[in-house]
Structures are given as structure tokens and as C-alpha cells.
Amino acid sequence: MNSIDRSRRRLAVAAAALAGYVDATGFLSANSYFVSFMSGNTTRLGVDLVANPHTAVVPALLILGFVVGVFGGALLAAKAGQQRKFAVLSLVAALLAGAAVAGRSAELELAMALLVLAMGALNNTFQRDGEVSVGLTYMTGALVRFAQGLAAKVLGNGGAGWGSWLMLWLGLALGAVAGAFALLTWPAYALWLPALWALVLALLARRIALN
Template sequence: MSGEDRGTYAVAVVLAALAGCVDAFGFITLGGFFVSFMSGNTTRMGVSATEGEWHPALVGASIVTLFVLGVVVGSLVGDRVGLRRRSAVLGLTAVLLTVAVAGSAVESTQIVIAALALAMGAENTVFDRGSGSSISLTYMTGTLVRLGRGVATALTGGARWEWLRFAGLWLGLLAGVGIGTGVHRLVGLAGLWVAVGVAAALAAGFARRPGVGFSAAST
């Protein structure tokens, strides 16, 4: 892995941790729904609808819709600015996370969750190259499949350590969940300022070096 690719990978791990942190806030706030893990929301939505529990089904459907809308907006913003995609999308993510903090200040759970879901959808477009190729940041099923394939490859004489890249992304998400849970326990939703700071710092960093590391977007 080149130095440029290592830099991109390190940012991806940080963004996975950011997603885990934000998801912990959303999960705790809603008591079992996610703002970044849409497979879990889809399962809960389907089970609730089948059992006639329409309120949780509607909650799940709303979050999924907002997440997809976040992807749409992030993609449009990123495609419009070209090489400044990463800075622009991360800036958008920081703004949406700030809206979530503002929502908590006025005690509006709806605003908080809507903004968090939009932010996580947008974050997933940071590494997008316009062809659907991107690094998985807020969901880990595909990453764990690649980890397993990498282990199998190593056991059969292939690349010995390739699987560690995917393990690192998963561990980043897990660490973020732990951090988010701990911060929420200490200061509540005001702890989302930590997530705002991380997104804003990354946006500023990429603003100084636009277009760096795009070769690694197929990780």
C-alpha cells in the first residue's frame, strides 16, 4: 500500500469510528433504531409491519428514507465540486451534525434523528467515484465478508495480511460505538459536538489538499 493509500485508509478508519459514534447516539436516543445501519432498520421495519406495529415500522421507514436522501444530497454536492468532493461532503456532514445538536437543544428528537440519518447518508459518499465504488463506512457486513475472504486467501497461500485492512475498519466502527456510548453517558446529546469537530477537522484538512488519495477509493 502506498503512502497515499495509507493516508486514505487512515481517514476511512476515522470515518468508520465517526459513524459508530454517531450511531451509538442515535441508537440510545431511539431505543433500538440506527442512523447508519440500514439493514438493521429494514429488518425491524419489516418485522414491525408484519406484526401490525405501525409506529416502529414508520420510524424505520422514515430513517431509511432520510439516509438515502443524505446519500443523494452528498452525491450531488460531491459530483458538483469534483476534486474537492471530500472536503465538501465532510463539510456537509459537519453542518448536518450541528443541526442535530441544535435539535437536541430545543428537545426535538425528530430533528436530531433526521439530521443524523442525513449526515450518515452523506458521509458514505466521501470516497465515491461516481460509479458506485466506495469504501464502506457506516455498515460492516460487506467489510466482514472481505475480511473472511482475506483470511481464507491467507490460509491457502495468498496475501497473508490483506484481511487486516478490513479488520481495521470494523474495529474503527466498534471503537466509535464505545466512544459515543461513553460520551453520551457523560454529557448526553451535547456530546455530538465531538462528532462535529471530527468532521469539520477532516473537511478542513481535505480543503488544503483536494483530490489526494482517490486511488484508494475501491478499498
């Protein structure tokens, strides 16, 4: 976060909020499984393998889908060059729109598959030298960097930029609140909002790349 300018930091926070929103809707729709938090699904996989082996296929497929999403997004990002953010976020918007259509048709399995693909692809939005520079769907690293930066500031050893990592975490947390509220209040329309959200972010990313 510290190595990118303010407009890109805002884009990152908004994208993290998108991830939080989508993960909350998936969590509430699919028996407390995740569509973006693969550490949680890995724990569920381990527990299910011991306690309920017949259900272990669910987290396993979600993890596989996420990996496929990251893989496909990485290929697209590599081909898109300077318009990487626009291309990746456009793909995410299309996948989320597909999930919204599937959800309206009561095709929960298809909707979940498209959601997890979208969240995997989303992590290719911010790259440096072909690797993720800002993780958007997982916040453990962001909280570690926030806490380390805050400690460095208290010790007088720098720590500049710790607030940016805190904002990234807050983006995901507030997005999750919004996703849970939307799904419980307007379940028929809850998945259309993140599709539109991702499209707006794609257009903003294209504008940033052109400036």
C-alpha cells in the same frame, strides 16, 4: 481499502469511527433504531409491520432519510470534483452541528432526521467512477473481505490488505463505544463532538487532496 494510499485509509477508518459514534448515540436516543445501519432498520421495519404496524413508520422514515442523504451527498460530490471528500465531510459536519443544536432544544425528531441525513451523505466520501468504493456506515462487507483475505493468506493465495478491512470495522466498533460513553456521561454535549470530528476530517481531506 487496498486501492487507496495510507493517508486515505486512515481517513476512512476515522470516518467509520465517526459513523459508529453517531449510530450509537442515535440507537440510545431513539428506542433502538439506527441512523446509519439501514439493514437493521429494514429488519425493524419488517418486524414492526407484523408485530406493531403503528410503529413501522419510524424505520421507514429513517430509511427514506438515509436515501435522501446519500442522494444529496452524491450530487454534491459530483459537483465538487477533486474536492469531493472535503465538500461531503463539510456537509456532514454542518448536519451534525444542526443535530446538536436540535438535541439541546429537545427536538429529538429533528435531531434524528439530521443525523440520518448526515450518515447517508457520509457514504459519498470515498467514490470511484461515481460509486461508493469504501462503505463507511455498514461493515458486513468489510468483515467478509477481511475473512476472505485472511483465508487467502492462510491458503497462500495472496490476501494482502485483509488487515485494512479489519481496521475499518474496528474503527466503527470503537466509535460506537465512544458514542455510547459520551451520551451516557455528557448527554448535553455528546452530539457536538462528532460535528467537530467531521470538520477536522474535512480539513484533513482537503489537505490530502492538495498533496
